[in-house]
Amino acid sequence: MLLRPAFLLAITMLFSACAEKGAGPVLSSGERYVSSASAVSDYRLGVGDRVKVTVYNEPNLTGEFWVNPDGTISLPLIGNVPANNRPVGEIASDARARFADGYLRDPKVAMEVVVFRPFYILGEVSTPGQYPYVNGLTAMNAVALAKGFTPRANRDVIRIRRQGETEEVNYRLTPELIIYPGDTIRIGERFF
Template sequence: MRLLICMLALLVGACASVDTATIASGPRYTDQQMDENYPLGVGDKVRLTVYREENLSGEFPVGPAGTISVPLIGTVPVTGESADAVAEAIRMRLADGYLKDPRVNVELVQLRPYFILGEVSDPGRYEYASGLTALNAIATAGGFTPRSEKRVLYIRAAGTEGEQAYRLTADLRIRPGDTLRVGERLF
């Protein structure tokens, strides 16, 4: 009988505890804003401004192939590049027989969305906002359901295969393109 009680106590304790060895730490917990070297990706939207060339300026979404289509010069690969690097690439292509000394600026208008699923009231796709925290993302998705595990959040970063467990705190940061999963607690 004692053995049965001990086994039951261990089982309940194991179900209620979180394996701290699997919980990640690091840069997601720092208060860093996105830097100017943010790598562009599919789902982002940029504003291209060519000085004194309104017909070449405008907002361009990054398409499924990781490119934007710019008048005169066609498609420009942008995936993994910073806005400054894309501006320089466009400037060089415009200077190659189209414009004399073009002045080009590229800025981010819209970052790729994040996705949230699992034990939240309204799972789905949401627009990213600068400085987004995990708790803000969960609140945007309608908050926790009654069965939610409120101590751990699973995040799959854009372009990666697996998800990583993170301790759910007020300073856990979300990045564009992340997929968040709120798990279900057993008890």
């Protein structure tokens, strides 16, 4: 009779070890759990983003521009402006200074993101793939875009790899969990 509880304990420990092997800690607080307004307020551009540049009283210089694969935005007259991993306001100031350097007298430049780079969702969702990012996107919204969980999906923990990083981080899946443009989300399989 004592063997049965010991056997059950050993099996439980074995499955727990399998479930946690290589998983790392599961985060349930931090920058991804703050309000969505502050999450994108310090947004930094990356390859695949499209911005609208408005140069006041200069319709030929105004337009929408993609961040190129080399991390720059090609603007008329001034050429390539470094944009990768820089906030929009900083890039607009840089463009304003370049336009003022021999091209325009007292230029006024505004810039806003019109298309964010996509995010990716893999694993135990009905339709994994690439999806367009929208401001304020949460992990639950991302799963909904991918047509929901499969029956085998782990609905408690998800793994997210931010664009430009090599490691995935485990997060507790809550309605407040924020997704950033370029993120790769992986929904794992549950064991029971």
